[in-house]
Amino acid sequence: MRILGIEGTAWAASAAIFESDSIELSKARQNAASDGVYECAELDDPSDDHVFIETDAYQPDSGGIHPREAAEHMSEAIPEVVETAIDHAQERAVADSAPPIDAVAFSRGPGLGPCLRIVATAARAVAQRFDVPLVGVNHMVAHLEVGRHRSGFDSPVCLNASGANAHVLGYRNGRYRVLGETMDTGAGNAIDKFTRHIGWQHPGGPKVEQHALDGEYHPLPYVVKGMDFSFSGVMSAAKQAVDDDIPVNDVCRGLEETIFGMLTEVSERALSLTGADELVLGGGVGQNQRLQGMLKEMCEQRGAEFYAPENRFLRDNAGMIAMLGAKMYAAGDTLEIAESAIDSNFRPDEVPVTWRGRDPVGPAGGASGRRPRADDAETELQGAEATVTIEADRVVKERNPRSYRHPALDERLRTERTRQEVRLTSEARHNGVPTPLVLDVDPDEARIVFQRVGAADLRESLSADTVGAVGEHLARIHDAGFVHGDPTTRNVRVGGNETADGRSVFLIDFGLGYATGEPEDHAMDLHVLAQSLAGTADDPEALFEAARDAYRDESDHADAVFASLTDIEGRGRYQ
Helix, strand or coil: CEEEEEECCCCEEEEEEEECCCEECCHHHCCCCCCCCCCCEECCCCCCCEEEEEEEECCCCCCCCCHHHHHHHHHHHHHHHHHHHHHHHHHHCCCCCCCCCCEEEEEEECCCHHHHHHHHHHHHHHHHHHCCCEEEEEHHHHHHHHHHHHHCCCCCEEEEECCCCEEEEEEECCEEEEEEEECCCCHHHHHHHHHHHCCCCCCCHHHHHHHHCCCCCCCCCCCEECCEECCHHHHHHHHHHHHCCCCHHHHHHHHHHHHHHHHHHHHHHHHHHHCCCEEEEECHHHHCHHHHHHHHHHHHHHCCEEECCCHHHHCCCHHHHHHHHHHHHHCCCCECHHHCCCCCCCCHHHCCCCCCCCCCCCCCCCCCCCCCCCCCCCCEEECCCCEEEECCCEEEEECCCCCCCCHHHHHHHHHHHHHHHHHHHHHHHHCCCCCCCEEEEEHHHCEEEEECCCCEEHHHCCCHHHHHHHHHHHHHHHHCCEECCCCCCCCEEECCCCCCCCCCEEECCCCCCEECCCHHHHHHHHHHHHHHHHHHCCCHHHHHHHHHHHHHHHCCCHHHHHHHHHHHHCCCCCC
């Protein structure tokens, strides 16, 4: 199979040839399964894949990417890179009479509309020229799939860190689910805005990486909300630090340690939530060696596997478009010319994943994604940021040092979160929310001893009743003036103990909580809950509706919170 890929979401005019025997046409391509899901046959070894990539990158004279200039570059460069790739395909074609390619794949979105339209026009023209099918590829899913394909991982969590985007994805029920994402700017854009402030030419990432090697850590704001994160505060603080004469090398070091620490932490939270033990990295920012080192160290610490593709597959490139295009073509997922419009806001969770089955993200050798429960034989569990030891009537939680983080940042986070968890756990209980009793605490060692509550995590007992109870509990703590910070299906315990309302639904792990009366902060709690349901439930929309209904019945300010929730949902990078 030989596929031509064409990429051009923003700066990289790129064309590629992907040739592989590790992807085969399946019978399902001719005969759809009863549920409409196609599957292609993937062999185990992609080492024999042949990938040729030709790229002409847009380099702005000053500042960041200018959409008009990027489109002008794309219109000039795309014809040349495409013809170069076609020439390469013809050199590898066995029969001169047959088309040199089996299909044309193109980046359909997300990206800059004018650039995407140029690429789509070129793809349509080539498909008609050789009378072969057209395949429309989601750019961000391609970043994920190239890592999954080349690593040989079965069902990993993926961290995508690129210029305009940053998110964590997991697979469930035929789609990639956004488990967490930036609430403002992309990872690369945040770094580029800082470097433009100090007069460095685009791209800024490699320059920050180089200067950080000679810098000392300078503390900057660290903002993680569940598995979502925000870069605007750290970016503004970095600019101010330079203006205040903090050495630029030190600010670069602090910028890397903070942004990449946040990305690594949310990746670990996603692994913990889904029960996965594989992580792949995608996106141009992923070329940074410090980020790769953090992710690798985190995975080693929790016994997971990590894979970062080589740099040519991390930055925007047509090779990943052609590779995913081959899988989609093998599964019969092609487009008619009339249906091939681009989508500049094409979210990865809008893509029907036709080329693989419905097994959710989870541990290798098991598709359920479940972690050991408290009533299993194992008594020690690795959570998102702590080791939990379960005894007969108590639970010992220890926030062990995270070696991937800078020691000063790690110590601050562990101590602050331990103190916050103790205080807010007790405060929630005083406001009528079932929580475990705090039996002992050592903030210096980041160690808490809790009463043992619940028989299972919420994700093992998902129902309208249990999720509705979570909505009610969140309403109570919000009305009391604070948030949970991380109300995922792993941070709720169900059953086993009697509660006043008889439902035995307990909130645990308040480490990311804080005092606030702002509706937007309260709405973020609900947003985190919704994302965790999407990653762990088969019917997340219906379950979240139960939480909304219970919240509205209990809360004194539900209208303001739901208005903020609508705003937050529209603020994601793909809306």
